[in-house]
Amino acid sequence: MADETLDASGLNCPLPILKTKKALSKMDTGKILDVISTDAGSVKDIEAFCNQTGNKLISTVEESGKYIFTIEKA
């Protein structure tokens, strides 16, 4: 179960990444953030973001045009 949820539906690049960054910066290490996005580009982008920032992408789920990313704060 996620500690925080960020709904970035309807937002386009780079807003989902910027909002994810802001949400994570307010959280403690080890906490879980769910990000909901409708931007197909965020599938690659969230992965790249996690690669670069060391946060852990636990899962990516697609559900009827929505993407749900589960990220563990590093």
Place this chain on the structure above:
Amino acid sequence: MSDSKKMTIIATKGTFDWAFPPFIIASTGVAMDKKVTIFFTFYGLNLLLKDTSKLRVSPLGNPGMPMKLPFGPEWLQKIDFGPKIPNIFWSLPFTEYLATYLMKKTMKKNGVATLDELRSMCQEFDVKFIACEMTVDLFGYTKDDFIDGVEFAGAATYFDECDGSNHNLYM
């Protein structure tokens, strides 16, 4: 020593459309844990003005720009008027107002951040904004024309900023 966690951008364009790339790349760079500096020079200074509502996109001499309507029936929205309208048409007065209006409308529909939103995000993320002092003087601006938090300096300062940076982009 090279530091992959540093990025600089030289922003030189002052039209509405070209105002976006520097702020998008800069804010995303900070999100990716990089320390970012943007050096604004020549028309790029427009991006630092307090009032960005006067920025325009021009279809004149801009044949790469798709021209699709952001409203109306779906079949109509699919048509790209760009290649269909002779470029000389865009030299008529007020066509850039029309193009700017349509681009803003399309951006809003697509959930793209507004220019002011992206710029404030950059400031919140501590992107360093440097305005080229020489062009500020050249174009007769005063420091009051620009938003708070801008530093004023020259090319040598830019070099100091990009020392050890792995990403140095010219836009």
